[in-house]
Amino acid sequence: xxxxxxxxxxxxxxxxxxxxxxxxxxxxxxxxxxxxxxxxxxxxxxxxxxxxxxxxxxxxxxxxxxxxxxxxxxxxxxxxxxxxxxxxxxxxxxxxxxxxxxxxxxxxxxxxxxxxxxxxxxxxxxxxxxxxxxxxxxxxxxxxxxxxxxxxxxxxxxxxxxxxxxxxxxxxxxxxxxxxxxxxxxxxxxxxxxxxxxxxxxxxxxxxxxxxxxxxxxxxxxxxxxxxxxxxxxxxxxxxxxxxxxxxxxxxxxxxxxxxxxxxxxxxxxxxxxxxxxxxxxxxxxxxxxxxxxxxxxxxxxxxxxxxxxxxxxxxxxxxxxxxxxxxxxxxxxxxxxxxxxxxxxxxxxxxxxxxxxxxxxxxxxxxxxxxxxxxxxxxxxxxxxxxxxxxxxxxxxxxxxxxxxxxxxxxxxxxxxxxxxxxxxxxxxxxxxxxxxxxxxxxxxxxxxxxxxxxxxxxxxxxxxxxxxxxxxxxxxxxxxxxxxxxxxxxxxxxxxxxxxxxxxxxx
Amino acid sequence: xxxxxxxxxxxxxxxxxxxxxxxxxxxxxxxxxxxxxxxxxxxxxxxxxxxxxxxxxxxxxxxxxxxxxxxxxxxxxxxxxxxxxxxxxxxxxxxxxxxxxxxxxxxxxxxxxxxxxxxxxxxxxxxxxxxxxxxxxxxxxxxxxxxxxxxxxxxxxxxxxxxxxxxxxxxxxxxxxxxxxxxxxxxxxxxxxxxxxxxxxxxxxxxxxxxxxxxxxxxxxxxxxxxxxxxxxxxxxxxxxxxxxxxxxxxxxxxxxxxxxxxxxxxxxxxxxxxxxxxxxxxxxxxxxxxxx
Numbered sequence: 037x038x039x040x041x042x043x044x045x046x047x048x049x050x051x052x053x054x055x056x057x058x059x060x061x062x063x064x065x066x067x068x069x070x071x072x073x074x075x076x077x078x079x080x081x082x083x084x085x086x087x088x089x090x091x092x093x094x095x096x097x098x099x100x101x102x103x104x105x106x107x108x109x110x111x112x113x114x115x116x117x118x119x120x121x122x123x124x125x126x127x128x129x130x131x132x133x134x135x136x137x138x139x140x141x142x143x144x145x146x147x148x149x150x151x152x153x154x155x156x157x158x159x160x161x162x163x164x165x166x167x168x169x170x171x172x173x174x175x176x177x178x179x180x181x182x183x184x185x186x187x188x189x190x191x192x193x194x195x196x197x198x199x200x201x202x203x204x205x206x207x208x209x210x211x212x213x214x215x216x217x218x219x220x221x222x223x224x225x226x227x228x229x230x231x232x233x234x235x236x237x238x239x240x241x242x243x244x245x246x247x248x249x250x251x252x253x254x255x256x257x258x259x260x261x262x263x264x265x266x267x268x269x270x271x272x273x274x275x276x277x278x279x280x281x282x283x284x285x286x287x288x289x290x291x292x293x294x295x296x297x298x299x300x301x302x303x304x305x306x307x308x309x310x311x312x313x314x315x316x317x318x319x320x321x322x323x324x325x326x327x328x329x330x331x332x333x334x335x336x337x338x339x340x341x342x343x344x345x346x347x348x349x350x351x352x353x354x355x356x357x358x359x360x361x362x363x364x365x366x367x368x369x370x371x372x373x374x375x376x377x378x379x380x381x382x383x384x385x386x387x388x389x390x391x392x393x394x395x396x397x398x399x400x401x402x403x404x405x406x407x408x409x410x411x412x413x414x415x416x417x418x419x420x421x422x423x424x425x426x427x428x429x430x431x432x433x434x435x436x437x438x439x440x441x442x443x444x445x446x447x448x449x450x451x452x453x454x455x456x457x458x459x460x461x462x463x464x465x466x467x468x469x470x471x472x473x474x475x476x477x478x479x480x481x482x483x484x485x486x487x488x489x490x491x492x493x494x495x496x497x498x499x500x501x502x503x504x505x506x507x508x509x510x511x512x513x514x515x516x517x518x519x520x521x522x523x524x525x526x527x528x529x530x531x532x533x534x535x536x537x538x539x540x541x542x543x544x545x
Numbered sequence: 546x547x548x549x550x551x552x553x554x555x556x557x558x559x560x561x562x563x564x565x566x567x568x569x570x571x572x573x574x575x576x577x578x579x580x581x582x583x584x585x586x587x588x589x590x591x592x593x594x595x596x597x598x599x600x601x602x603x604x605x606x607x608x609x610x611x612x613x614x615x616x617x618x619x620x621x622x623x624x625x626x627x628x629x630x631x632x633x634x635x636x637x638x639x640x641x642x643x644x645x646x647x648x649x650x651x652x653x654x655x656x657x658x659x660x661x662x663x664x665x666x667x668x669x670x671x672x673x674x675x676x677x678x679x680x681x682x683x684x685x686x687x688x689x690x691x692x693x694x695x696x697x698x699x700x701x702x703x704x705x706x707x708x709x710x711x712x713x714x715x716x717x718x719x720x721x722x723x724x725x726x727x728x729x730x731x732x733x734x735x736x737x738x739x740x741x742x743x744x745x746x747x748x749x750x751x752x753x754x755x756x757x758x759x760x761x762x763x764x765x766x767x768x769x770x771x772x773x774x775x776x777x778x779x780x781x782x783x784x785x786x787x788x789x790x791x792x793x794x795x796x797x798x799x800x801x802x803x804x805x806x807x808x809x810x811x812x813x814x815x816x817x818x819x820x821x822x823x824x825x826x827x828x829x830x831x832x833x834x835x836x837x838x
Binding site: 405427 | 592594654794795799806820824827828
């Protein structure tokens with residue numbers, strides 16, 4: 037007897053329909069085989085399925101069983117074919133009918149319950165796109181799929197309850213309600229509040245600009261001056277993801293298997309801070325079955341690279357193209373996968389190998405030559421792609437606490453975040469008809485369209501280009517930064533003081 | 546092409562012969578011309594030059610070289626290189642005494658400077674053979690030639706124990722005049738110069754102090770100062786007053802003036818574009834050359 041159970045597989049952020057054909061033959065020796073390019077995890081499904089069926093109190097047929105995963109020429113991996121295979125086998129011994137227009141997906145535990153699966157959100161999106169009505173997925177992953185409207189997501193706890201659902205007259209498992217999409221939303225949680233950062237007024241200002249416009253930022257400063265602290269405080273001033281952004285980010289996390297069980301949708305901006313020993317594949321993404329790297333996991337959020345100069349050059353250079361395009365395509369002989377990677381790069385570095393150049397107390401032991409060599413490690417093209425550059429001085433805490441001029445209480449993250457949210461709102465309005473969310477993403481044609489400059493400002497910018505030797509790319513970066521400063525200032529037009537402030541954060545020659 | 550001058554040649558610099566252990570041979574590159582040795586000032590200083598040191602070196606050496614005094618130094622990076630550069634940029638002659646054979650450019654990345662010195666009729670000299678590598682012992686030996694060739698030695702920035710002080714000792718030993726530029730006592734590279742001043746080196750506050758020593762009359766070019774001062778806004782003037790006292794980073798400056806960093810930032814940008822200020826090593830400095838000449 038042959039039965040076809042519809043399922044699907046994810047490749048990158050794409051989903052392909054997979055038909056699981058199960059044949060339980062009347063004749064032949066009792067065997068159990070899977071064909072259709074199964075990976076090791078799929079092949080081991082045999083043992084899980086057999087044990088789960090028996091432990092759920094059903095009989096495992098002593099017949100010749102052949103499972104075919106169609107299309108047969110696409111390599112299959114993952115453990116979520118367990119459920120369709122088990123259903124196919126059980127249909128030969130038990131009397132039930134699978135509902136029309138459904139997808140089945142899930143890994144079985146040996147006791148017959150279903151485990152958390154990666155990619156549930158992608159599956160729901162696929163079902164919606166193809167007009168498939170029902171989705172049977174593990175209960176712990178159901179919240180993720182339930183955010184998609186128009187698909188009945190059935191949370192399946194174990195094999196036994198699912199069979200009861202099919203066998204009884206009435207449905208025993210109720211589909212998840214659509215409103216559950218708001219389940220498990222966390223507020224932004226940063227390690228530090230901006231008001232805890234003492235001094236570093238310019239550092240905070242530049243963080244605010246970066247957060248408002250999604251700009252890349254490069255910080256230079258001696259050890260302990262507060263670079264890392266500022267970066268770690270950044271999530272606290274970033275506004276939550278918008279609905280579209282949230283879906284984009286959750287897709288990547290779902291496909292990569294980073295969604296927590298019961299998790300529904302990611303509302304907070306991701307903050308990734310890979311260590312400098314990270315491999316190129318780890319950062320950019322790749323592998324024989326392409327996986328998203330840290331830059332994609334930082335999509336719509338922050339990629340913080342501490343000790344930027346310690347990253348191997350080849351790793352850093354590979355950031356160039358994604359930084360420009362906001363996405364990247366990983367090509368392998370078997371498949372080509374596109375991952376979005378619109379991240380804010382926050383990089384920090386010491387000013388010299390010993391770290392104490394410009395330090396008021398400690399003396400630097402590096403020679404000028406060593407300093408030059410050290411700086412050369414970060415390539416010009418990368419620096420040119422970073423909009424904001426800032427030198428952070430060493431904070432003398434004693435001096436600060438005694439300073440009577442510091443009367444006003446320091447601003448906290450919440451206040452900054454409100455201003456930033458307003459600036460982001462303005463950008464959203466501006467780019468309603470464009471595939472762009474923030475000022476930093478603007479291409480030259482957008483700059484020409486949305487950032488008209490007065491004669492006076494053009495003149496200022498030309499003078500500055502000549503005085504500071506700005507490259508053509510840096511020239512446009514300055515306009516983008518000035519646009520963000522104007523947005524923070526709640527101004528429709530960029531004026532000369534916005535532009536002049538932007539010039540403070542230019543790339544150093 | 547390498548050439549060599551022996552100690553008994555007539556062209557051998559007379560002043561160098563006066564020292565107790567003059568080199569037997571001098572290898573050289575460039576056009577050997579006797580009057581290059583007539584008025585010579587040796588300039589020595591720290592390899593770790595500060596922004597202050599750079600400003601001083603540029604200002605002093607440009608004026609001294611323009612007065613027709615040959616600048617002699619050791620081609621090392623730091624004060625040496627800045628002195629040579631100031632001289633060649635003024636289009637004047639300068640002599641580099643190498644710690645190695647003259648065919649070796651050490652440090653190698655200063656190749657452009659090496660060529661500029663020769664292009665401006667300067668000399669590259671050494672007592673070592675053409676491709677002799679530099680070594681720890683060649684530097685102090687080289688320093689005696691630097692001190693021995695000139696009537697006077699000028700020290701700009703020196704740390705407590707440094708090769709610069711060795712050269713200064715040679716100058717004293719050979720009864721040559723010793724000048725030193727004062728610097729902030731908080732700076733490590735001012736400790737050596739402060740000590741030299743204490744021990745009797747003449748303090749230098751302007752290029753004239755040195756030019757007078759060589760008995761050269763200076764063309765008085767009237768300074769038109771305060772030209773730029775006139776067009777300054779109130780805040781710009783305040784910033785300038787603070788920075789003239791001490792170079793500062795943005796955060797401190799904002800604190801002293803009690804304004805926001807964004808407000809201050811835009812004014813600083815305008816001032817930078819005008820060339821009044823420049824930023825180096827995280828701090829803003831007043832561009833002195835804008836106000837002189």
